[in-house]
Amino acid sequence: MPTFKLNDKEIPFEPGETIIRAAWKQGIEIPHYCWHPGLSVAANCRMCLVEVKSQRPMMLPILKWDAEKQDYVEDTKPKLAPACQQAAAEGMEVSSTSDQVKQAQASVQEFLLLNHPVDCPICDQAGECKLQDYWLDHQKTLKRKQTEPVHKVKGVRFGPTIVYDGERCVMCTRCIRFNDEIVGDPVLDMRERGNTNEIVLSPGRQLDHKYSLMNEHVCPVGALTSRDFRFKARVWFLKAQTSVCSGCATGCNMFVDYDPRDQHVYRLRPRDNEAVNKHWMCDDGMLSYHRYHQERIVTGRVRTNGHLADVKIDVAMREAAALLATVEKSKIGVVLSAQHSSEDNFVLAKLAREKFGTDKLYLAALPGWDGDKILRHNDNNPNRAGATLAAGGPLRTVKDLLADVASGAVEGVIALGWASAEDAVALAPLSRAKVVVSLSSNEGALPNTATVVLPVAVHVEMSGTFVNAKGMAQPFKKAIQAPPGVKSAWETTLDLARAMGLGIDFAKLDDVRRAMPANTPAASNPGAPV
């Protein structure tokens, strides 16, 4: 592979690659605003200017301030090139830290902050803002402009998800290019020029496509902010955990941003993975964190006199074990869930096959949604493939279960998860079974038909694995603590087995993963960052 030198360090590149991209692949950042690895090159912010060494450099005449003479004197400086547009060439010598470049970076930075309102106390971007970071890295001078800055629109609602602040905008056009190139919906554009430049909506339109929240994440400053996250939390209080989106079968890699003090998730944001989601995520995926905190089941529930009453978890556990003991083991049907991790499904399937000796395994899943060719998969279940793999055999549908319950082939049901394609009316015949034990994190039609409900953790409250539609097994890590007493579904399954007097020997997650069929993350998803 050919190489070039950046600040005396050899950087390999593929022919045709730009300097900034080759450096970015090596983990070296050349300061930039308008360049984004997933978008086309605009080269309008001029922050990435670098000096390309040459035998015959093009020297530009300039006037330089001479402090002794107290006047401008004639001088020259080498012409700098934008690293985002300049293609790398074999043997090229590039500097992003020479005095000329440093001066250019400081000047660009000062220019961008000329009319910036510096309302960082109000701005949600504060703490993760490129203007703040680069001011500290490349400028560190006070404002020289004494006059009133140019005022523009503030707090404009671009749509249901995004708020625009014209004063903070640096006109990098990342949002315009994102909507054009990635979404294919050119809803944003720029108007005017100079310091009255601003981003506007297409006439009669709103920023309301399915990837609108990504605009907040492509914006390097606080010009586009999320209405969902607006004023909810300060980013310096948040910790990020690597995870995988549970919204659909694409399995977008993401960060879970949570506040460790109140164990609350405040937002989900995309994590780069070229093999899966590149740099993007959809709105429904990013907003799916509401499910972690809303309509949660945090206590055990036992059906008494026809309706579910809250009881302590261990009481519900004993009740579930006692009721299941009244049913012949081979007549217990086990419903796996496409919403739960492979580990959860594997342990439950193992209990069914090895301890109950039943092969009556079913799969509950959401019915699907409107997918597209960008990221959204038609199947809105994150782990249908993983659940099928973990079960070690074909799974039947919930409709088959209802038929089996009606025919008397199944008298007891253990159902994992809240999600099912069938609604409460369709699931009503399930109540003919002697006992239905539901292991569920959230409210839903399935837990509502149960005789006993045991609460379990949602996927950000545990470590686990999702297998996406491409068959890539992607691990995710525990971010927040589950509500008190609530454990992950595989641990709850083990507790239930123990309460029934059936032992399965798993002490920790690694034991489960070792016993699982060969869908280990490393083998099938080599490109995934861990």
Place this chain on the structure above:
Amino acid sequence: MGKLVNKPKYTMMERAYLPEIARGLGVSMRHFFKNTFSRRSKSEIVTVNYPEEKRIYPDRFRGVHRLTHRDDGSPRCVACLCCSTACPAQCIHIEPAEYDTSDPRYGYERFPKVFVIDELRCIFCGYCVEACPCDAIRMDTGVHVPPSTDRAHFIFDKEVLMSIPGADGTYESENPRHEPGDPSHPGLTRNHGH
């Protein structure tokens, strides 16, 4: 191991006890009569009759907190949470909110819906004042937290904090900043068609 103690040597007079007692009482009585019956300016008393009589505090005395006002009486605070980040006692609780779009103060964007300081937990270090980028929180009131036998009285909410004036009796701050919505704001440079 024992420790060797050097016992002081007393004279015969000291060991007789009573003469020394009389001498000590004499010193006390001398100060008592001098400070009780001489004029105040010549007195050697360093204590004051608090609370009837109060010391003059230095200008930089850190008293109870206050929240400064804008011209229209709304809080200067924008709920940026810098003070609660800096607070070592973690006694400040803020919940930010946004003015309604129809409110003329919508341009201020952000205000504290809830602003609570637990004055019992506060250690009066003044870091919140240092951290505030808007000159919204101040400790220049020159007064102490009023004593009470009820803990709830020390939980100061936004209304209480905004009702306390500074030592000079005003509620304003030095912050020259004007947001859209302020009468002093120069306004947008041209009409916008949003």
